[in-house]
Amino acid sequence: MTGRLFLNAFVALTAAFLVLPILAIVPAAFSAQSFIRLPPDAWSLRWWGTFFNDVSWRVTLLASLKVAAFTTLISVVAGTAAALGIARSGPRARRLLTSLFLGPVVTPAIVLAVALYSMARATGLVGTTMALVIAHTMLALPFVVLNVGVSLDGLDRRLLLAAAGLGAGDFHIFRTVTLPLIAPGVVGGAVFAFVTSFDEVVLSIFLAGPTVKTLPVRIWEEIRLAYTPVVAVGATVMLVLALGAASANRLLSRK
């Protein structure tokens, strides 16, 4: 009995440890003061006004959404194709290709950042949307490959044989049988790709420029100048979008 009590308390503490920092930032965004203090002495929406009225914040939010959208699109198309290829290859090629595609996840971000920065400088891409999209795609692609790969493992190969036997060509089979059945994996991969891009900081700091800058980079810059609750507003906006994407995924995959 006491053992069970102890276990429950431990679980509750762990959960609090994970969730509290996230929850702490939300009240800070509704503060009336010019600095972050928890809990705020007075409440207001003034920093939300500041955030959405300031062109520089709006532009970075839009840039973040744009980069995340392109990243998601490219990762989903390329990652699904890669997963299909991996599923078709023999066991040895399969292991090799899987570790190759998962490489960027295990490589330290700072190593990738330095490498990408030097290449972006050489090609004059620093500070462009394209540089950010390329960098984010490197990080997002493995999640699509993984998610779609898991869905493909669960796909009954005989369904494809049955479709072929009924006269369908490869692309028709992909469109009418494979894709609908791996859709949960594709959607899951897309959500991961979007979130990965949306809150990526390290590569973005290196590759962003004065004109193109994502929201996390802007928050990081702001926090070094002034520790105002507008930073908390930016963070809350990110939190809402990430949670929104994750719940959309849950809803879609439950169907």
Add this chain to the structure above:
Amino acid sequence: MSTVQFAGISKAFGGVAALHPTDLDIPQGEFLTLLGPSGSGKTTLLNICAGYLAPSAGRLVVGGRDITALPPRQRKMGMVFQNYALFPHMSVAENVAYGLTVRRLSRDEIARRVAEVLKMTQLEGYGERAIRELSGGQQQRVALARAMVIQPDILLMDEPLGALDRQLRKEVQFEIRRLHRASPRTTIYVTHDQEEALVMSDRIAVMRAGRIVQLGSGADLYERPVDTFVARFLGESNLLEGTVDAVLDGHATLGVPGFAQPLEGRAATGLRAGGAASALLRPEAVRAQAGGLQARVAERVYLGELIAVRLMLASGHELWSRRLANEWSGRDVVEIGWDASAISILPDAS
């Protein structure tokens, strides 16, 4: 609908022969069953026919045309898979219509043919159902409908009844037989169940270890098996091992240790004097006969209209008898016999 000819078809996986070179001619409209235990090569042969496997050697000729290199989608064959392989994200009607939409038929034509085949397979009114809402028997019929709606040249079935319970299996067997009789279409049916094979087939090819051991009607196989493997695989059998005394004019005599007289019977091919062989005596041929061999009743198994009796002979041999329930009295020691024509002398399967 077409004739099918396998000419020297073989298949090896990584140097191991799954199918030895096989010749098999199937006339148009025949229902042929490939019968054998797992690993006998029957599914390999079926998959080669469907185009899912490329043979290592040999040719496949359908309706006079060599289709060995043709991909599955150009073969016009309808396949019913073990566990059906129905598309889980489509309704019954969408599953059945799949092969027709691929062929870009008109909406009306598709609707008409789907309705027709659903009626034929007793699935009227189920068109809008999801696959997971159907019972096993209904799923089996959807699989059959999906294969038949494209009016295939050849219908292929891979143990399609394996997942059904016994009662349902019987019903579906007769259903498939009825559909085949109504419009005979060349059909290749794979099973390890002898009863299925006997109920539905025009001819049965018994397979073992990658070869067709015997090809013939159910009666051929049951009454004139080529060896002890076929005898064991179709029906119940008593096999008495012995040594061939003589072979003459399709008859042979077999000396069986413990029997005063050699057993005489129809000889299968491949026997030679002095070689080992077995005498086949079907249980239904073993009957009570006054003045016959003495035997002790070791076990009685009630089977409804029949009774199976295990008889121990003085020689130490054991014989099963299956006769009408009233034939064996309650006595423990009986005298038994059989018609001389009931015995076949068969080579032992190597």
